[in-house]
Amino acid sequence: MSEPLRNTLLFAGVGALILLTGFMQSWNSALLILNMGLVSAIMALGVNLQWGFAGLFNVGIMGFVALGGLATVLVAMPPVEEAWAAGGLRLLTALVMGAATITAAVLAYGRLTGRTRTFVVLGILLVGFVIYRILLDPAKASVEAVNPALTGYLGGLGLPVLIAWPVGGLLAAGAAWLIGKTALGLRSDYLAIATLGISEIVIAVLKNEDWLARGVKNVVGLPRPLPYEIDLQQDPGFVDRATSLGLDPVTASTLYVKLGYSVLFAVVLIVLLWLAQRARNSPWGRMMRAIRDNEVAAEAMGKDVTARHLQIFVLGSAICGIGGAMMTTLDGQLTPGTYQPLRFTFLIWVMVIVGGSGNNLGAVLGGFLIWFLWVQVEPMGAWAMSWIVAPLAEDSALRLHLLDSVAHMRLLTMGVILLVVLRFSPRGLIPER
Amino acid sequence: MDFLNAIVALANFVIVPATAYGAQLALGALGVTLIYGILRFSNFAHGDTMAFGAMFAILFTWWFQSMGISAGPLPTALLALPFAIVITGAFLLATDRVVYRFYRQQKAKPVIFVIVSLGVMFIMNGLVRFIIGPNDQRFADGERFIISARDFKAMTGLREGLAIKTTQGITVITAVIVVAILFWFLNRTRTGKSMRAYSDNEDLALLSGINPERVVMVTWLIVAALATVAGTLYGLDKTFKPFVFLQLLLPIFAAAIVGGLGNPVGAIAGGFVVAFSEVTITYAWKKVANYVLPDALAPDGLAQLLTTDYKFAVSFAILVVVLLFRPTGLFAGKSV
Numbered sequence: 001m002s003e004p005l006r007n008t009l010l011f012a013g014v015g016a017l018i019l020l021t022g023f024m025q026s027w028n029s030a031l032l033i034l035n036m037g038l039v040s041a042i043m044a045l046g047v048n049l050q051w052g053f054a055g056l057f058n059v060g061i062m063g064f065v066a067l068g069g070l071a072t073v074l075v076a077m078p079p080v081e082e083a084w085a086a087g088g089l090r091l092l093t094a095l096v097m098g099a100a101t102i103t104a105a106v107l108a109y110g111r112l113t114g115r116t117r118t119f120v121v122l123g124i125l126l127v128g129f130v131i132y133r134i135l136l137d138p139a140k141a142s143v144e145a146v147n148p149a150l151t152g153y154l155g156g157l158g159l160p161v162l163i164a165w166p167v168g169g170l171l172a173a174g175a176a177w178l179i180g181k182t183a184l185g186l187r188s189d190y191l192a193i194a195t196l197g198i199s200e201i202v203i204a205v206l207k208n209e210d211w212l213a214r215g216v217k218n219v220v221g222l223p224r225p226l227p228y229e230i231d232l233q234q235d236p237g238f239v240d241r242a243t244s245l246g247l248d249p250v251t252a253s254t255l256y257v258k259l260g261y262s263v264l265f266a267v268v269l270i271v272l273l274w275l276a277q278r279a280r281n282s283p284w285g286r287m288m289r290a291i292r293d294n295e296v297a298a299e300a301m302g303k304d305v306t307a308r309h310l311q312i313f314v315l316g317s318a319i320c321g322i323g324g325a326m327m328t329t330l331d332g333q334l335t336p337g338t339y340q341p342l343r344f345t346f347l348i349w350v351m352v353i354v355g356g357s358g359n360n361l362g363a364v365l366g367g368f369l370i371w372f373l374w375v376q377v378e379p380m381g382a383w384a385m386s387w388i389v390a391p392l393a394e395d396s397a398l399r400l401h402l403l404d405s406v407a408h409m410r411l412l413t414m415g416v417i418l419l420v421v422l423r424f425s426p427r428g429l430i431p432e433r
Numbered sequence: 434m435d436f437l438n439a440i441v442a443l444a445n446f447v448i449v450p451a452t453a454y455g456a457q458l459a460l461g462a463l464g465v466t467l468i469y470g471i472l473r474f475s476n477f478a479h480g481d482t483m484a485f486g487a488m489f490a491i492l493f494t495w496w497f498q499s500m501g502i503s504a505g506p507l508p509t510a511l512l513a514l515p516f517a518i519v520i521t522g523a524f525l526l527a528t529d530r531v532v533y534r535f536y537r538q539q540k541a542k543p544v545i546f547v548i549v550s551l552g553v554m555f556i557m558n559g560l561v562r563f564i565i566g567p568n569d570q571r572f573a574d575g576e577r578f579i580i581s582a583r584d585f586k587a588m589t590g591l592r593e594g595l596a597i598k599t600t601q602g603i604t605v606i607t608a609v610i611v612v613a614i615l616f617w618f619l620n621r622t623r624t625g626k627s628m629r630a631y632s633d634n635e636d637l638a639l640l641s642g643i644n645p646e647r648v649v650m651v652t653w654l655i656v657a658a659l660a661t662v663a664g665t666l667y668g669l670d671k672t673f674k675p676f677v678f679l680q681l682l683l684p685i686f687a688a689a690i691v692g693g694l695g696n697p698v699g700a701i702a703g704g705f706v707v708a709f710s711e712v713t714i715t716y717a718w719k720k721v722a723n724y725v726l727p728d729a730l731a732p733d734g735l736a737q738l739l740t741t742d743y744k745f746a747v748s749f750a751i752l753v754v755v756l757l758f759r760p761t762g763l764f765a766g767k768s769v
Contacts, residue, residue: 415555
C-alpha cells in the first residue's frame, strides 16, 4: 500500500469513528470529540516539534497549556475598574520590582566574581524579595477584597478573545525560554524534571494568585468568538433556516456553535500543520533532525546545538500555549483545579508516540485517535464491565466496587496502549519517512 | 525562657516535621537514585510505585485489623509492610520481565526507558485507583503521640508545647533501619558489591563475570522495598491519596539530583536538604520571632516567605540552583 493511501485510510478511519459516535450517540458529542480532537492535535503538533524533530523530552506541557488558558482571561475578560483603582498600579509596581530584582541579580552575577559575587547576588535577592512582598501583599489584599464573590481580580484587557490565542503562545514561549535557558545543554532527564517542576508551579500560581485569575474560584463566562445559543434561538432568521433543515432550533443552535468552533480550530490546525511541514522540509528542519540523530557530528559541523534546541523548545511550547488558549475559549471558563498532569501532559505524549513521532501528520492523527479513545473508553469499559460482572450476585461487594471503578479504566488503557505501541510499533502509526 | 520557648516552637513546627518528611523523601530518592545508577534512567513511575506499595500495606492493615491483630501501641501498618513489599517486588519484577527487559536487550536510549516508565506509571496509577479508589484513606492506628503538646508543657512548664507524633518517630526510626541495612548490603555483601561495580562500570563488571540480570533483579527488589516503606510512612504520617504520590515525584527527583543522581549518600542528604528548605520557607516565623526579637522589632504579618501552596516552588528553586551551578549534585553523581 502506498504511503498517501495508507495515511488517507488511517485518517478516514478516525473520521469514521467520530461519525459513528454521531450516529450512535449524538451529533453534539461527536462534535465535542472533534473539537477537542482538533485542540489535542495542535498540542501534539507542538510536542512533536520538540520530541520528533529535536528529541527534547518535555513533561511540562500542562504548564504551557495552562498559560495559554491564562492568556484568554488576561486578554478577553473586561477589566475590573474598581480593582484597578484599589491597587492595580501598586500591584504592577510590585511585579516590576520583582522582575527588576531578578534582572539586577543576573547582571551582578555576570559582572562580579568570587566571594563578592555570592554576597552581592544573595543580598540583592533578599532585599528585592522583601521589598517585593512589602509592595505586593497590601496591593493584593485590596484587589482581592473588591467584590470577591464575583470579581476580586484585576480582570483582563477586554479585547476580542481570538487575540488571546497568539498571546497564549507568547506567554508559553516566555516560560519556555526561561526554562530552556536553565536546563537545555544538560542531560535530557534534567529538562524533563525541570519542565515537570515549572508546570506544577504554573498551576500553583493559577490556583493561589486570586488577583490574577481568581484562583480556584474560576473565571467563568469568558467572551466567545461565536454567538450564544440563546441569541440564535431568538433570531427568527436562524429558526426559519433550522426548521427548513428539519431540526429543532435548540439542537440546531448548539450544533451551529460547535461547528463554528470546529471551523475556527481547523483553520488554526491547518495553518500550523502547513508551517510545521514547511519547517520540516526546510534546511532548518534537516539541521534539527541531524542534531537529533547525532549531536556530536552536528556540533562538529559548527551547529550551536544548545541554541537550536532552545529555539525549537520555545516554538513547540508556544504551539502548546496556543492550543491551551483555544481549549479555554472552547470551555468558556478557566478552572485551574482541573489541570492534571496525567490528562494534560502524559496523554499528549501518548498521542505523539502512538501517532508517530517525527511525523507531523502522525501527531495530528494521534491527537484525534487518542482523544477519541480517552472519551470513549469509559462507556466502552462500563459496557464491558457490566458484561464481566453479570455472573456475580446483584448486591455482591465486588460487583459494586468493579462498577464504581470503571472510570479509572482509561488510565490503565492509555498505559497499555502506550506500552504496546512502543514495543511492537515504536515508530507509530504514521512513521517518520 | 523566651529563648527556650522559641527553640521549642521551632522544634515543634519545623525540625520534627521536616525530619520526618526528609526521611520519607530520602527513602523515595534512594529508590530513584538506585534505578538511575543500575538501570540508567529516571523512573517516572516511582511515585506510583510508592502509592502501589502503600496501597497493599493499607489493604493488609485492614485485613489484620478485621482479624483483631494489632501491634499494640504501634501502627498495624508496620506488620503489613513485609507482605506489601513482597507483592510490590513481585509486581516490579513482572514489569521488568514484560516491559523493561526488552529495551535493555535492544540497548535502547535512556530517554526511551523514561517514556516506557511513563506507560508503567499510567498503568500503576490506574491500578491503584481501580483497586482502592481515588479518595483519602486513613489507616493509622495505635498510640497517636509519643509525647503530646500538653504533656510536654506540663513536664517542662514552658508556654510552647512540643508534640511528636508516633508516626513521625516511626518514620525516622524505620528510615534509619532501612538505610543501615541498605548500606550494609551495598558495602558488605557480595551481591551489593557486584551492584556497585555494575553501576560504576558496566563493561568491567560484565568482564568479571557479574550476571547483569541478577543485579537488575536485586535492584528492583530493593527499590520495591524502599518505595513501599517510603509510601507507607508518608501515608501514615500525612494521608494516603493516589494523586499525592504523583506530586511527590518533583521533590523526590529534586532530592536525588541535589545529592547527585546515582549516589545513595547524596540521595539521603538531598532528601533532608529539600525537606528542610520546604518547611522553613513555608513556615510562618511570627511565633518564633515574637519570642526572640524585642517587642519593637516583632513582625506584624505572619513572617512567612511563601505560602504552603508553593512548596513545589521550593523544590524547584533548589533544583534550578543546583542545575545551574553544580549539575552533578552536591556529592558527585554519575554524569552531567
